[in-house]
Amino acid sequence: MLERCSVKELDGNVFTMIGEQWMLVTAGTPEKCNTMTASWGGLGVLWGTDVATCYVRPQRYTFGFMEESDWFTLSFLGGAYREQLKLCGTRSGRDMDKISACGFTVAAGAGDAPYIGEADLVLVCRKLYAQDFDPERFVRRELLDKWYPAQDYSRMYIGEIVEAYRKK
Numbered sequence: 001m002l003e004r005c006s007v008k009e010l011d012g013n014v015f016t017m018i019g020e021q022w023m024l025v026t027a028g029t030p031e032k033c034n035t036m037t038a039s040w041g042g043l044g045v046l047w048g049t050d051v052a053t054c055y056v057r058p059q060r061y062t063f064g065f066m067e068e069s070d071w072f073t074l075s076f077l078g079g080a081y082r083e084q085l086k087l088c089g090t091r092s093g094r095d096m097d098k099i100s101a102c103g104f105t106v107a108a109g110a111g112d113a114p115y116i117g118e119a120d121l122v123l124v125c126r127k128l129y130a131q132d133f134d135p136e137r138f139v140r141r142e143l144l145d146k147w148y149p150a151q152d153y154s155r156m157y158i159g160e161i162v163e164a165y166r167k168k
Contacts (some may be wrong), residue, residue, distance in 0.1 A: 002167060003165065003167075005166050006164065007050045007123075007161050010121070010164060010166070012121075018041045019039050019040075021076065022085050023038055023041065023054075023074045023075060024037060024088060024119075025037075025038045025066075025072060025073075026062075026072065026075060027062060027072040027073075027113075027114070028068070028069060030108045030112060033065060034062045034093035035098060035104075036056070036060055036061070036062040036089065037085045037086070040054070040055045040154075041074070043123075047128070049128070049160045050161045051159060051160055052123050053158050053159075054156075054159075055133075055154035056155055057152050058152060058153075058155065059152055060092075061093040062093065066157060069111075071112070071124065071127065072113065072125050072127065072159055073115035073116075073123065074123040075119035075121070076121040077116065077120060078120050084102035084103070109124035109162075109165070110124050110126070111162070120166065121164070121165070121166045121167070122163075122164065122165040124162050124165075125161055126162050127157060127158070128158050128159060129156075130155055130156065132155050133153040135148070135151070
């Protein structure tokens with residue numbers, strides 16, 4: 001069971017949570033949504049607001065949901081869900097219902113934003129800003145070949161963290 005909390009009460013290493021344990025980025029509505037595993041993102045303060053940042057490539061099925069909605073969520077799950085996180089990172093929601101296949105339930109936060117009910121921590125975000133990575137702006141050009149050989153540059157989304165939920 002999740003309970004609402006303040007982001008100021010959260011603890012944990014963001015680098016481990018995002019980069020090693022991964023998170024699920026979910027957008028759409030509780031009735032029609034998609035989720036994808038992400039290991040790129042950040043949490044911080046921007047424009048005097050608590051924010052979360054995530055990155056989605058245009059070919060990802062979740063991209064369309066992110067574009068259509070003003071809201072998205074980040075769900076952090078425990079180690080028992082590693083196989084489900086792998087599936088959500090390697091399979092497309094165009095081809096299968098990943099949420100059902102993983103045995104996840106969808107709950108809704110502010111803005112009717114869908115999130116994964118089995119999460120240990122959920123951040124409900126209202127989009128503030130979105131921008132595509134511009135290859136001309138890369139200072140370290142070797143990153144282009146390493147991370148974008150197909151030139152499918154990610155879109156960065158910055159969202160105000162409107163609600164946070166954690167496991168009791």
